[in-house]
Amino acid sequence: MSATDLEPGELITDDWRIHGSVYTSQAVFAAELERVFRTGWLYVAHESQLRNPGDYITTRAGLQPVIVSRGGDTGEISVMLNRCRHRGATVCQADEGNANFFRCAYHGWTYSNTGELRGVTYDQAYEDLDKSSLGLIRLPRVESHAGFIFASFAAEGPSLAEFLGHAAPYLDLIAQQGPEGIRIDAGYHHIGYDGNWKLQVENTIDNYHFGFVHRSFLEVLADRVGQVPPIVRNILTNDEWRTIDLGNGHSVHEFGDPKTGNNQGQLGDLPFNLIVFPNLCFVGAQLRHVLPLSANRTEVRLYPMLHQGESDEYNAEILRVHEGFYGPAGMGGSDDVEIAFERVTAGMQATEHDWLIMSRGLHREEQMPDGRVVGRADDEVPQRAFYRQWQRSMGAS
Structure with a gap:
């Protein structure tokens, strides 16, 4: 019996036997990315890694590459997809550092350390480009508890306090x-x-x-x-x-x-x-x-x-x-x-x-x-x- 033959409720029995496909099936893993990693709270960083304005780290939320950054002006912590809005390249390569901006090495598009699109090279070639709508995609919810930073792809749901319990x-x-x-x-x-x-x-x-x-x-x-x-x-x-x-x-x-x-x-x-x-x-x-x-x-x-x-x-x-x-x-x-x-x-x-x-x-x-x-x-x-x-x-x- 394979994972494709079983619904999620059938993968674990009442007497606590777990089907092996929970660990081996790519179909189960794909479902986890959508239902576990996109719906709840994920740990992403600790505040001691982001002590100063402009500090950042790169990591992943599920499979998605993200930048966790402390804004240079506001000090607000943002979690943003590490993906240029132009042609999709990552805009930050280092594990950690301090930066006022992130610049895509492919075509030079530049973003602030809070994700706003600040510069488009040779932008006269674009007849109608709304820069305000093309910033790095930010995860909608970011909260900290005791210095531990969590983020969620879900705009709504239990608060971090409710989740941690x-x-x-x-x-x-x-x-x-x-x-x-x-x-x-x-x-x-x-x-x-x-x-x-x-x-x-x-x-x-x-x-x-x-x-x-x-x-x-x-x-x-x-x-x-x-x-x-x-x-x-x-x-x-x-x-x-x-x-x-x-x-x-x-x-x-x-x-x-x-x-x-x-x-x-x-x-x-x-x-x-x-x-x-x-x-x-x-x-x-x-x-x-x-x-x-x-x-x-x-x-x-x-x-x-x-x-x-x-x-x-x-x-x-x-x-x-x-x-x-x-x-x-x-x-x-x-x-x-x-x-x-x-x-x-x-x-x-x-x-x-x-x-x-x-x-x-x-x-x-x-x-x-x-x-x-x-x-x-x-x-x-x-x-x-x-x-x-x-x-x-x-x-x-």
Whole structure:
């Protein structure tokens, strides 16, 4: 049975089996671009990347290239399609920078850093050209929460506050990590893998895999400290560690005290891992921006979160810890790419019985009076949280 034979509501069963085409079908991916990435809120940038008038970054919203820019005159943050209105070329090539204007290298059309068309070369050749209507296309809604910038292609819909819901307090806590907040202006490294974008999101809070996929890393730690790291024992035995479906596709794994920031000396800096639907994740001292490319190709940009107000030495240590596990030569990131993403993608080419099981802990999760759903640390509560919202966005329920 292929994705073309199934409606969105049939791709996930009531007992939480997920059809493999959710990860492999280009038809499903095309529907996601329209129904997930064009209708809701997408994370695009952090305000620390746009401190000064004229600062900008380039990224993607779904597959569409965008410029996120702070206006030179107003300071307003705009999210604009990185596409000249003349013949369609991108007008900005750099990952980041500061500019008063963007000029298309193809024919020289020039736009202000808020998107207005300011100059058309040799415009006497146009008999009737309305420059005021030919600025860079701006996404109609842009809002920030705790420094995190989100944008939406939809002119109407739930506000960002309504969308974030129970996830908002966790973003607030992340923003308060340093004495003067956080900054992600140290740059990023990125990984590309042959596999679906949702595999990376799911993996952010998949505590069940840690002791298997990252066994070599844990063995190195055990040699250094003389025992299995407490984080592994606690995932399976600590009843106080929990995963929570926060609603709207967001989820969290608490393994410390979110209010005090105490992470009990475990891996990472934050006392929780967090998913903000659909494309923003937090692990340790890292922000992950997940960027789909196709049904079977994904880019992930990993930004270490530095602490504003701390010394250079302190922040350098954050970078070294980040590099040690997640960096290009780190011991953890390559494990996930190989086993959790690319081996899964290879395995799903076997389609004789094309269903995956996502029901771990379903029988013991509890719904709270405020609508949140709570499970154990190693349960698949976060994955089910994500796919409940995915189903709603895809029109399945």
